[in-house]
Amino acid sequence: MTQKIAFVASDAPTAQIARAALATRFGAVPEAQADVVVALGGDGFMLHTLHATQDLDVPVYGMNRGTVGFLMNEYSESDLLERLAAAEEEVLNPLVMRAECVNGETHRALAINEVSLLRAGPQAAQLKxxxxxxxxxxxLVCDGALLATPAGSTAYNYSAHGPILxxxxxxxxxTAVAAFRPRRWRGALLPKSATVRFDTVDPGKRPVNAVADSLWVENVLxxxxxxEPSIAHRILFDPGHGLEERLLREQFV
Incomplete structure (x- = not known):
């Protein structure tokens, strides 16, 4: 049976051109009617698409029309149907962030890669x-700290010298970001079931922002x-090029 495909694309011209060509060639339906969503862009757009489709219970197959493309498959137009039929599925559970700001506002957001806290002023953050x-x-006196999922462990976490999971x-x-004290603290590996709380010390003098993937919350307390195991993001990869293989490959380059 032919799959009903929804095509979504980032604002990049190469992604928009690819979307138009694929929709013309294979037909297109809205995301709510699709059997599979094909996302065209880079990793940031893939994260955006996974967030946007999380209530649809539909898998997302990405093709790279961006830069790094760690979460994407290679772009190819002619064999799309065959690749979708052979694709292997990974299921990702996001993190849920709850934050209270100095002004009393509370925020909730989901993160597929990581939740990070970052200093927002000239002085280092001070966290408990x-x-x-x-x-x-x-x-912890630092530029910031983050909690990363396995899928996000090669992103900001890895650049901050955290482990690949x-x-x-x-x-x-x-993982700490540019820790000043304690100088030799190397971070920690925690069970997936853990709840981690960060408290800011003297937020008036040392303001801190929180980021869940790309959603910013300013001046957190x-x-x-x-x-969040109740939410499952379904992502498709070409055989032999799934996240497990990519995570292994990242450690030998």
Missing amino acids: ISVDGHLRLEE PIGSDVLAL WVEVAS
């Missing part, structure tokens, strides 16, 4: 870190992060 209600780090592992990476 608790895990499952137990204070584990009394003082095997896909499917029930582990989260807690505290942030709690936990995995």
